[in-house]
Amino acid sequence: MTIDWILRIALWVVLAPLLPGIINKVKAWVAGRKGPPVLQLYYDLNRLRKKSVVLSDIASPAFVVAPAVAWVAVASAAFLLPLGPADAGVSFRGDVLLMVYLLALARFCTAWAAMETGSAFEGMGAAREVSYAVLGEAAMFAAMLSLCVQTGSISLVDMLEPTSAVGTALLAAGLFIVLLAENCRVPFNDPNTHLELTMVHEVMVLDHSGPPLAAILHGASMKLLLFAVLLTTAVLPMDRFSPAGAVGALAAGILLVTVGVGLTESFLARISFRNVPLLLTMAFLLCLFSLLVAWKGCASALGSAGVPPASSGRQDACAPGDPLPSSARAWRGGAA
Amino acid sequence: MAVGLLIGVMLFVATVCLLAASGLAARSARASFACTVAGTAAGLVAAMAVLLGPGDWEWTSALAPGGENFRLQLDGLAAFFLVLVCVVGCAGAAYACEYWPESTGSAARGRAWWNALVLSMGAVLLVSNGVHFLMAWEAFALCGYFLITLDNRYAGVRAAGWLYLAASHVGTLALIAFFASLAQSLGTWDLGPTNDVPSIAPLFWLALFGFGMKAGFFPCHIWLPSAHANAPSHVSAIMSGVAIKMGVYGIVRFGGWLPVPDAAGYVVIGIGAASAVLGIAFAFAQNDVKRLLAYCSVENIGVILIGVGAALLARSHGNAAWGGLALAGALLHVWNHGLFKSLLFFGAGSVLHATGTREMSRLGGLWKSMPWTAGLFAVGAVAVAGLPPLNGFAGEWLIYLGLFEGATTRAGFAWAVLPAAILLATAGSLALAAFAKAGGVIFLGVPRTKPAAGAHECGPGMLAPMLALATACTVIGVAPSLVWMPVARAVGTWNPAWSGAANPLFALGPAQLLLAVLAAAAGALLWKKSRANGLRRAPTWDCGFCRPTARMQYTGGSFAGIASGWFAAIFRTEHKSRRPRGPFPASAFHLDHVPETVLDRMIRPTGALIEKLSHAALGLQHGRLPFYILYLVAGLAVLGVYVFLEAAL
Structure with a gap:
């Protein structure tokens, strides 16, 4: 148990900074540049670790503490996600809600720290972050509900293993847009610029330096990895693979998502801020339609307008698109 | 029956103590406060004895005020609400000692009405007879009025009081009709489970409206923002944290005792979802911190009603178990909201006490002068935004769990849980935004005005109750299993089919x-590491801009600007601005004001129309005799024609 936990944390902590490096490499490759090394973020983190901190006159100690709390929140959310055959670090009924709200806690901490500096820029970034998150969270909830309805379970381990069948394409598109928005990638935000007014996340962390900035950068990369894992496992039927195949599929999926983000950034310009809510609403609608497909697909499987028995448990409501419900999970415990 | 005796004695002691506290209010502040503490403690013991003990408590007296035998009953549900009344009743009285001193001139009156309010709310929960319920309800409403208008020198306070009184009585009118119809159908004024009389189901709508006026769900919330904003802060705390819960109690109580119409579950979920989203959207747009908190109460009532509606829906379709989870979440949220909203109102009161203003655009940077208040307000903000690891999340998580479980059953009737869950999430993220704004604009950055710069920390008399409430929020957050037993008891009282459910919180608690331990450890570690690396203070860098001044800070209005735009069609925000003109503009300004839309755009115009029509009708009354005779003759003639025509046909 303990070794599993340590390995899992190490995996998340060590691998996460790789993703921004891959994205930057893809962008450089498309633009015909050499680009920074893939491991650039590791070097940056190491450098920031040793640096001293410049703290604004008007900021309270919470300005330093908030990035740590946000990092813990993201790491805890990552801990709840199943990693193919390795399952999740902790799993219980309703952990999906905790995961979404942990990301919200991280957002609250970042916004709080941004307000500490009393700067117009950072307040603006915080306002944007919390406002756009309203739409992003609605999309996220619709996506999670659709997975719940599809699989008849509300714990991440069972929700993410079978593929979401009918609505997969809709769900994948919706979740990908949410991924871009939540991680502040193009077309919502340009992670390259620091001095542009039209930013969300980067502008909130302008005044951080030293170890707190390292916590923020690492937390952001971990959040990106979290969304990549979530998207991959939600789309792929993880329970159909052998343990080794599942690990391979997961890695391939994460790589594909990362390259996809890089390509999106290479070929797309940032949209104007007026249109951000529209794009997010589209993501919400995509997730909502996948939810409706899951709900209606099931209703039609039930037969005509027949109302199911009032106290129907999920067993007798209908079988989801998962022909091998529990037997395929036999490999679980051993692999972990 | 030792427990029954204990409960009876404790309730008697509580009554005597609270009456004594009311009586002593003018003589000795200290004695009065001691009596309040003793009374609420005794009430708390009685309520906990019911919640953790073997059974309900009942007592019938030969006394018969109003021609009905006096019967008291304390079951799981009533005791659950009584706990909240006692806790906030005690905390608010303690806070008032320093916050509302004798120099205000109304401290004694305040104490007297405060204890009367606590007592009358307890009576509402205890009586089980329609006539007595209405008496207690009216006493409770009047105590609330006198507390709101404690500082009646200001016109705004008096107007808020009148609005509260009027709205409250519109609700009471519906309740009188409700109880009278109920008594007529059942042949008795005694209240109790009457699920076997399906013909009285439509009465639920009357109860929903009557209690809803008190609970303040959208759009019955018209009285709430001004009353809670203008009342003294400890009164706002009990009004917002506890008094509006009496409305929720009524809905839950009679939704459980009476048969409900088929549509009840859907309607209550719909009202809840609308209140949650619109309440918090209005809160986000406010500039007055106490108004923000008041609108946030509308949201939280909505959250509670979503859970109650889901429970009604599940119960009317074969007692599906997820309804029990949703109801447990709703009830836990009743406690949670009572705790963190009182904490936040106390925090707002301390800010008001220190700076003399409730306007957030005049505050800022208060953490330096009021670090304790800032920290405790932050705890309340995290709790009210429903974020882990505090209690707000535990309650909302249970409601979500019920809704998601309902969704996974995929039963046709359960469709309503899908929009409810998504709207609840929307309300949650808006709440996060609203409290990032409130905390950030009030306590962070630099002071925007002189009073904000000269603020001072409040004394221990005000900090201690806040600390106690914040501790309660944290404890319920990190150990929610502690409160599962009372919650399960109340749920079992509401619907016996759901009693004895397994504790779903056992996994969430650890x-x-x-999370709390890790967050604290990581925060401490990072602070230590930063200190070790060297911590240098400098002006805010802000991308190389010069030292930012208070005027350059992001304001609350701008912070809420994006989201307010989405609700423009409902808000009807009033804009006033003068753009800078010419090469050397002399002055320019921009003002945004979100009105009380329902009150200003719907209720007031309707009222004005009625008044206008009445004035027109007044023209008929002029006091000239010949015309009255003419009216009589005309009336007789019309009657005659009518009778003639009827006979002819």
Whole structure:
């Protein structure tokens, strides 16, 4: 148990900074540049670790503490996600809600720290972050509900293993847009610029330096990895693979998502801020339609307008698109 | 029956103490406060004895005020609400000692009405007879009025009081009709489970409206923002944290005792979802911190009603178990909201006390002068935004769990849980935004005005109750299993089919505790590491801009600007601005004001129309005799024609 936990944390902590490096490499490759090394973020983190901190006159100690709390929140959310055959670090009924709200806690901490500096820029970034998150969270909830309805379970381990069948394409598109928005990638935000007014996340962390900035950068990369894992496992039927195949599929999926983000950034310009809510609403609608497909697909499987028995448990409501419900999970415990 | 005796004695002691506290209010502040503490403690013991003990408590007296035998009953549900009344009743009285001193001139009156309010709310929960319920309800409403208008020198306070009184009586009118119809159908004024009389189901709508006026769900919330904003802060705390819960109690109580119409579950979920989203959207747009908190109460009532509606829906379709989870979440949220909203109102009161203003655009940077208040307000903000690891999340998580479980059953009737869950999430993220704004604009950055710069920390008399409430929020957050037994007891009282459910919080509790410990440890570690690396203070860098001044800070209005735009069609925000003109503009300004839309755009115009029509009708009354005779003759003639025509046909 303990070794599993340590390995899992190490995996998340060590691998996460790789993703921004891959994205930057893809962008450089498309633009015909050499680009920074893939491991650039590791070097940056190491450098920031040793640096001293410049703290604004008007900021309270919470300005330093908030990035740590946000990092813990993201790491805890990552801990709840199943990693193919390795399952999740902790799993219980309703952990999906905790995961979404942990990301919200991280957002609250970042916004709080941004307000500490009393700067117009950072307040603006915080306002944007919390406002756009309203739409992003609605999309996220619709996506999670659709997975719940599809699989008849509300714990991440069972929700993410079978593929979401009918609505997969809709769900994948919706979740990908949410991924871009939540991680502040193009077309919502340009992670390259620091001095542009039209930013969300980067502008909130302008005044951080030293170890707190390292916590923020690492937390952001971990959040990106979290969304990549979530998207991959939600789309792929993880329970159909052998343990080794599942690990391979997961890695391939994460790589594909990362390259996809890089390509999106290479070929797309940032949209104007007026249109951000529209794009997010589209993501919400995509997730909502996948939810409706899951709900209606099931209703039609039930037969005509027949109302199911009032106290129907999920067993007798209908079988989801998962022909091998529990037997395929036999490999679980051993692999972990 | 030792427990029954204990409960009876404790309730008697509580009554005597609270009456004594009311009586002593003018003589000795200290004695009065001691009596309040003793009374609420005794009430708390009685309520906990019911919640954790073997059974309900009942007592019938030969006394018969109003021609009905006096019967008291304390079951799981009533005791659950009584706990909240006692806790906030005690905390608010303690806070008032320093916050509302004798120099205000109304401290004694305040104490007297405060204890009367606590007592009358207890009476509402205890009586089980329609006539007595209405008496207690009216006493409770009047105590609330006198507390709101404690500082009646200001016109705004008096107007808020009148609005509260009027709205409250519109609700009471519906309740009188409700109880009278109920008594007529059942042949008795005694209240109790009457699920076997399906013909009285439509009465639920009357109860929903009557209690809803008190609970303040959208759009019955018209009285709430001004009353809670203008009342003294400890009164706002009990009004917002507890008094509006009496409305929720009524809905839950009679939704459980009476048969409900088929549509009840859907309607209550719909009202809840609308209140949650619109309440918090209005809160986000406010500039007055106490108004923000008041609108946030509308949201939280909505959250509670979503859970109650889901429970009604599940119960009317074969007692599906997820309804029990949703109801447990709703009830837990009743406690949670009572605790963190009182904490936040106390925090707002301390800010008001220190700076003399409730306008957030005049505050800022208060953490330096009021670090304790800032920290405790932050705890309340995290709790009210429903974020882990505090209690707000535990309650909302249970409601979500019920809704998601309902969704996974995929039963046709359960469709309503899908929009409810998504709207609840929307309300949650808006709440996060609203409290990032409130905390950030009030306590962070630099002071925007002189009073904000000269603020001072409040004394221990005000901090202690806040600290106690914040501790309660944290404890329920990291160890929610502690409160599962009372919650399960109340749920079992509401619907016996759901009693004895397994504790769903056993897994969440350790997760929240672990998160709290890790977050604290990581924060301390990072602070230590930063100190070790060298911590240098400098002006805010802000991308190389010169030292930012208070005027350059992001304001609350701008912070809420994006989201307010989405609700423009409902808000009807009033804009006033003068753009800078010419090469050397002399002055320019921009003002945004979100009105009380329902009150200003719907209720007031309707009222004005009625008044206008009445004035027109007044023209008929002029006091000239010949015309009255003419009216009589005309009336007789019309009657005659009518009778003639009827006979002819």
